[in-house]
Amino acid sequence: MDITKSKSGAKQAFTRLAVIVFFIEWIRGAVLVAFLPATALSGTGLSVSVVGVAVSVHYLTDSIIKGFVGYLLDRFSGKLILHIGFIIGVAGILLMITTHNPWVLIGASACLGAGFSPIWILCMSQIEQENRAQRMGMLYVYWMAGLGLGPVMMNFILGRSVELSLLFIILFLAAGWMVAAFIQLDQIVVPQVKSSLGKQFNTLWHKIKRGGFLVPGMFLQTMAGGMLVPLLTSFAVKHLGLSHSQLSVVMLTGGAGVILLLVPMGKWFDRVGGRWFLVLGFAMFALGLFGLTSVSSFTGAIVLAVLLGSGYAALLPSWNALMARYIPQESASVSWGILFSIEGLGVVIGPLIGSWLVSFGNELLPFQVSACLFGIISIVYLLSPARLFPRKENQAKLQTDTIS
Secondary structure, X not given: OHHHHHHHHHHHHHXXXXXXXXXXXXXXXXXXXXXXXXXXXXXXXXXXXXXXXXXXXXXXXXXHOHHHHHHHHOOOOHHHHHHHHHHHXXXXXXXXXXXXXXXXXXXXXXXXXXHOHHHHHHHHHHOOOOOHHHHHHHHHHHXXXXXXXXXXXXXXXXXXXXXXXXXXXXXXXXXXXXXXXOOOHHHOOOOOOOOOHHHHHHHHHHHHHHHOOHHHHHHHHHHHHHOOHHHHHHHHHHOOOOOHHHHHHHHHHHHHHHHHHHHHHHHHHHHHEOXXXXXXXXXXXXHHHHHHOOXXXXXXXXXXXXHHHHHHHHHHHHHHHHHHOOOOHHHHHHHHHHHHHHHHHHHHHHHHHHHHHHOOOOOOHHHHHHHHHHHHHHHHHHHOOHHHOOEHHHHHHHHHHHHO
16 A cells, blocks of 8 residues: 555656646747747847857756756755755746846856756656656656747747736746645655765766767767757758748657657557667668758658657657666766766757858758768667667666666
């Protein structure tokens, strides 16, 4: 009875954390993708370049600080850290939506990144190994729903009035904070870590070395994807010949494919395990990106968006479930924080490389290089030792081996 009640409480706590992820990512997408660029164009004294710097600083801060946030979460109450994060995030939001000073905007954007950091580490460190990929699929559905709906809703609301858009930002922020207030701490175990940060890092390094290419792959995949971020709109308009509305339809189609397939793919991986989710997922990404360099029609773009979305849904939950097997349970939060920081560096470096490749005068080059990187990652995982990707019947043995 107590075990059943404990599992039910843990599931409820995880669901509430996932709802907070939805609200936070809605705010992130609404403010960074829609609200700030719109205000920069409305004569507030903020240039587009300043907004670009603010967005970059936001993600850089969010990435760099995750290791430190994980360190705190391993030593203090997760609810306390979550509330402190919301306080910092609220301060950042209020400054961002009211200031006309470029430096204040950049600082506020950094505050927002720092304030939103704890939620993801809390989610990752609280997901149990049983049915982990399915849970990851559910979490990413909340993430994508928030990140996708935020800009779409904000652009629609901005068409009505700026005041209404500010009201929605504040309401979503308040809703997320209210959900955080109702998370029961006795449903979320907070480990009392007494070892030093250096010892925790050594323990993590000892375990992830057994994962072979997993950590380099984490950096390379985010870098390869990040290379395309600043180029997608211009590429779609100039090379694919899409209008902005058609581009929106293509992106919504790909996103819908991901959301529909994430949970089924996670359940499937939990049942069978193995390497093929990663091999095929990255291969589909490579083929999809190569295909984008040769199609020039709306229909072709839709087909490739479905292919890319299917590949993303296949690899995302399985990737995180595999990584979790190399995370020391006694210091899960700081370990996830460090790995998220590594992953985030790829997101920061990728756009710089993509912009540099475009400077050679070939707009297709970043897409070709990115496709090659995803293809190489797929081949490396295909040729890696089978012990790194245990099937369902061998997972208990891996857990015993990684603990020792």
